[in-house]
Amino acid sequence: MTAQILDFLSRTELCLNSCTDEASAKAAIPQLHLLKQECDKLVASQKALPEPTVQDYMAVQHQMESFNTIWKAIRNQIERMQSEGLMSPEIAAILLISPDSTHTTHRD
DSSP, rough: HHHHHHHHHHHHHHHHTOOOOOHHHHHEEEEHHHHHHHHHHHHHHHHHSOOOOHHHHHHHHHHHHHHHHHHHHHHHHHHHHTTTOOOOHHHHHHTTTTOOOSSSSSSO
């Protein structure tokens, strides 16, 4: 599951990175919707898993650096889009960003 999450986050960052102007940000909305649906499925799958073992925790710890790197890149893309005026209300809603906030609702 960890590899699936890292892959999902990488594809999310790539999608956000492709938003370089108003037209490309608008064009990314369908892909962001698909990524949001995939995220919802990952969350549901994760909730259905049995309690993690010590080995599971250790496996996740080995991936934390990758996770943190990708998560920081996503945050940077969101901040860039906000500063460049590319964060439309629709994109903010997909990403679960508060309209009166400059940060995502998820924090590390």
